[in-house]
Amino acid sequence: MSQYPKSPMMGQMMSQPLLISTIIQFADRNFADTEIVSRRAEGDIHRYTYRDCHKRARQMANALSNLGVKMGDRVATLAWNGYRHLELYYAISGSGAVMHTINPRLHPDQIAYIVNHAEDQYLFFDITFLPLVEGFAAQCKATKGFVMMCGRDRMPAESKIPNLMCYEDLVEQSSDQYEWPLFDENSASSLCYTSGTTGNPKGVLYSHRSTLLHSFSALMPDAITFSSRDVVVPVVPMFHVNAWGLPYSAPMTGAKLVFPGPALDGKSLYELFEQEQVTYAAGVPTIWLGLLNHVGQNNLKFSSFKRTIIGGSTCPPAMMKTFQQQYNVEVVHGWGMTELSPLGAACTLQRKHLNLPEEQKQAILERQGRAIFGIDMKIVDDAGLELPWDGKTFGNLLVKGSWVVSSYFRSDSGDVLQDGWFPTGDVATITADGYMQITDRSKDVIKSGGEWIGSIDLENIAMAHPAVQQVACIGVSHPKWDERPLLVVVKKPGADVSKEELIKFYDGKIAKWWTPDDVTFVEALPIGATGKILKNKIREQFHDYKLPTA
Numbered sequence: 001m002s003q004y005p006k007s008p009m010m011g012q013m014m015s016q017p018l019l020i021s022t023i024i025q026f027a028d029r030n031f032a033d034t035e036i037v038s039r040r041a042e043g044d045i046h047r048y049t050y051r052d053c054h055k056r057a058r059q060m061a062n063a064l065s066n067l068g069v070k071m072g073d074r075v076a077t078l079a080w081n082g083y084r085h086l087e088l089y090y091a092i093s094g095s096g097a098v099m100h101t102i103n104p105r106l107h108p109d110q111i112a113y114i115v116n117h118a119e120d121q122y123l124f125f126d127i128t129f130l131p132l133v134e135g136f137a138a139q140c141k142a143t144k145g146f147v148m149m150c151g152r153d154r155m156p157a158e159s160k161i162p163n164l165m166c167y168e169d170l171v172e173q174s175s176d177q178y179e180w181p182l183f184d185e186n187s188a189s190s191l192c193y194t195s196g197t198t199g200n201p202k203g204v205l206y207s208h209r210s211t212l213l214h215s216f217s218a219l220m221p222d223a224i225t226f227s228s229r230d231v232v233v234p235v236v237p238m239f240h241v242n243a244w245g246l247p248y249s250a251p252m253t254g255a256k257l258v259f260p261g262p263a264l265d266g267k268s269l270y271e272l273f274e275q276e277q278v279t280y281a282a283g284v285p286t287i288w289l290g291l292l293n294h295v296g297q298n299n300l301k302f303s304s305f306k307r308t309i310i311g312g313s314t315c316p317p318a319m320m321k322t323f324q325q326q327y328n329v330e331v332v333h334g335w336g337m338t339e340l341s342p343l344g345a346a347c348t349l350q351r352k353h354l355n356l357p358e359e360q361k362q363a364i365l366e367r368q369g370r371a372i373f374g375i376d377m378k379i380v381d382d383a384g385l386e387l388p389w390d391g392k393t394f395g396n397l398l399v400k401g402s403w404v405v406s407s408y409f410r411s412d413s414g415d416v417l418q419d420g421w422f423p424t425g426d427v428a429t430i431t432a433d434g435y436m437q438i439t440d441r442s443k444d445v446i447k448s449g450g451e452w453i454g455s456i457d458l459e460n461i462a463m464a465h466p467a468v469q470q471v472a473c474i475g476v477s478h479p480k481w482d483e484r485p486l487l488v489v490v491k492k493p494g495a496d497v498s499k500e501e502l503i504k505f506y507d508g509k510i511a512k513w514w515t516p517d518d519v520t521f522v523e524a525l526p527i528g529a530t531g532k533i534l535k536n537k538i539r540e541q542f543h544d545y546k547l548p549t550a
């Protein structure tokens with residue numbers, strides 16, 4: 001596989017392939033009785049241990065083999081975060097097949113497209129998704145069977161789904177005598193499609209090697225950082241970029257794992273956090289908004305929650321402050337994407353920053369952060385020329401590393417790299433110390449009078465206003481300036497603010513010409529399949545909007 005020359009003097013160390021199965025074997029031997037707790041799609045709480053998980057993963061690996069699943073075959077899941085989903089992560093990848101996680105929030109036609117494109121041999125799904133699967137199962141041409149992730153008692157008496165099987169039957173009928181096979185670490189382990197907000201979703205095919213290297217690096221103290229003393233909740237879904245790798249990194253460290261299942265509202269999360277004494281969680285800002293609202297409105301406190309990694313979209317500085325100042329929860333801002341497994345950067349202070357005034361420290365922490373070891377970054381202009389790391393110049397962000405995609409699965413687009421670098425589609429600045437800050441998706445940049453206005457900065461300021469719950473800033477066409485910023489705002493329940501007050505709120509916080517030209521209030525913003533605000537939808541909606549300055 002390696003395209004690099006061999007030295008006449010090769011190292012004399014064991015050559016053990018980096019395989020996903022080694023993680024669950026390690027957790028079983030070293031953290032046998034550490035708990036995995038799941039709120040199930042059935043509604044109740046389930047508990048068992050890493051040892052139990054390993055045993056059932058071996059049973060499921062035998063079941064897959066009995067179903068005729070071979071190395072390289074794709075096996076799909078449509079499931080919430082839970083212990084059965086974790087068993088599949090290990091049973092499928094560990095046996096050499098490819099774990100294809102599907103985002104249930106996609107349109108059913110898109111799901112059917114993905115299943116056919118990947119030629120999934122089997123599809124496993126949580127009981128919640130029975131009607132969804134019934135809707136598209138007939139379109140899945142290569143799929144030999146469907147497995148509902150429940151016990152016999154929850155199986156439907158009849159269903160339109162061909163060859164519908166029961167998960168617990170498969171486990172019970174299979175032996176736990178199973179030797180995880182050894183194979184090339186570059187073999188495909190899992191497959192995740194991008195959300196496809198524009199066009200059809202594209203498949204990113206991870207390898208065992210890339211997955212293990214990503215987990216090692218992401219676990220470093222300046223990035224995801226947790227240990228065997230932590231209780232960890234991946235709130236970020238296992239159906240989207242492997243829940244940021246937590247299903248691998250938690251068993252690597254021996255942390256207790258807690259899965260929230262489908263109950264992602266503030267109240268359910270808060271109760272689970274308290275009941276299980278959660279210390280660490282990973283999630284996107286929209287989910288944390290719900291949790292913070294619940295905690296704030298009910299005058300609650302967290303008794304054990306200490307640290308969270310927030311990414312997927314910009315963590316508004318106001319949210320970071322609330323977590324830190326009001327609840328003593330440390331926030332690590334992280335940046336990544338499906339194409340990066342996903343983690344590329346995380347934000348923590350260096351030793352030299354420790355004595356800076358609070359405000360300066362805060363300004364550093366609000367950035368998306370420094371590359372984690374194994375990832376290299378650069379910013380370039382439209383001609384591909386590298387731009388300076390001065391914290392001001394912004395350009396297209398390019399990355400490379402051992403867990404970055406090189407080409408999409410079964411795609412005609414071929415190599416997607418530019419001179420060996422992956423173009424992220426993000427626009428960013430980088431400081432001399434390597435702290436990267438996303439100013440925008442390149443598609444979302446507002447082009448005003450030949451200059452760029454970063455919509456994220458404008459949103460962050462509005463989010464600091466006490467009456468603002470959510471905001472999106474988009475460019476609207478303007479006869480003189482080409483585009484000007486419009487703020488689309490959802491107010492907090494019971495709070496009020498006027499257009500003029502919000503515009504005034506920008507005074508002194510930003511270059512005058514960046515100030516939004518107008519504000520419009522809406523009941524809700526469209527949210528996509530991965531919990532992000534869909535700016536393209538908002539742009540469509542306000543396509544003909546007339547700015548008062550036009």
Ligand code: ADP
Nearest residue numbers: 311312313314334335336337338342426438530
């Ligand atoms: P993920 O689930 O990791 O967010 P996606 O592939 O769905 O992966 O989306 C990746 C994109 O999300 C990035 O290219 C970037 O535009 C945006 N993104 C991710 N993290 C952040 C962040 N911390 N701040 C701003 N944008 C972010």
